[in-house]
Amino acid sequence: MSNWIQFEETDNDKNILRIGGNSLLPNDIKWPRNPNKEKLTFILNIPADFLNSRFSFDFPSGMVISVFTTYNTKDYFLDSIVYHGDMEELKNIKNDFTKVILHSVGSPRNDSDYLIPTRAVSSEEVLVEG
Numbered sequence: 001m002s003n004w005i006q007f008e009e010t011d012n013d014k015n016i017l018r019i020g021g022n023s024l025l026p027n028d029i030k031w032p033r034n035p036n037k038e039k040l041t042f043i044l045n046i047p048a049d050f051l052n053s054r055f056s057f058d059f060p061s062g063m064v065i066s067v068f069t070t071y072n073t074k075d076y077f078l079d080s081i082v083y084h085g086d087m088e089e090l091k092n093i094k095n096d097f098t099k100v101i102l103h104s105v106g107s108p109r110n111d112s113d114y115l116i117p118t119r120a121v122s123s124e125e126v127l128v129e130g
Contacts, residue, residue: 005121005122005123006121006122006123007019007119007120007121008119008120008122009117009118009119009120010118010119010120011118012108012115012118013108014120015045015047015064015105016045016047016050016120017045017046017047017050017120017121017122018044018045018118018119018120018121019043019044019045019116019118019119019121020042020043020115020116020117020118020119021042021045021108021115021116021117021118022042022108022109022110022115023042023045023066023068023106023108023109023110024045024064024066024103024105024106024107024108024109025042025066025101025103025106025109026103026104026105026106026107027106027107027109028106029101029103029106031111031112032068032096032099032101034070034096034097035095035096035097038070038072039111039112039113040068040069040070040071040097040098040099040112041068041069041070041071041112041113041114041116042066042067042068042110042112042115042116043067043068043069043116044065044066044067045064045065045066046064046065046066046067047063047064047065048060048061048062048063048064048065048102049061049062051065059102062104062105063102063103063104063105064102064103064104064105065100065101065102066100066101066103067098067099067100068098068099068100068101068112069097069098069099070097070098071112071114
C-alpha cells in the first residue's frame with residue numbers, strides 16, 4: 001500500500017487541509033512576525049479534527065493549526081527556515097522565522113504582503129502492484 005496525495009484548486013477560505021489562501025487566525029490574535037518585524041506568510045491550514053480522525057491525536061475539536069513562515073522576494077531567507085540536520089540551522093528555525101499556532105476558527109484574513117495560491121490537500125491509500 002502507498003499513499004496517493006493530490007493538490008487541487010479550492011476556495012481560499014475553507015477550513016480544510018490546504019496549502020495557501022487566507023488564514024483563519026482570529027482577529028484577536030496578532031499576525032505573527034519574525035525577529036526582523038516582517039509579517040510571516042501563511043502557508044498551511046490543518047484542521048485539528050482532521051489530525052484527530054486520521055492519526056488519533058487528541059486536539060480540541062473545532063480548532064485549527066496554522067503554519068506561517070518567513071517569505072521575502074528581496075532578501076534571501078531560506079537559511080532562516082530550512083533544516084538539513086545542522087544544529088545552527090535548527091537554532092535559526094527556533095528563532096521565530098516560522099511559527100505554528102493552534103487556535104479557534106476565525107474569519108478569513110491575510111495580513112501578509114504575500115498570498116500563496118490555495119490548494120486543497122487530499123490523500124488516499126492505493127494498492128501498488130510491483
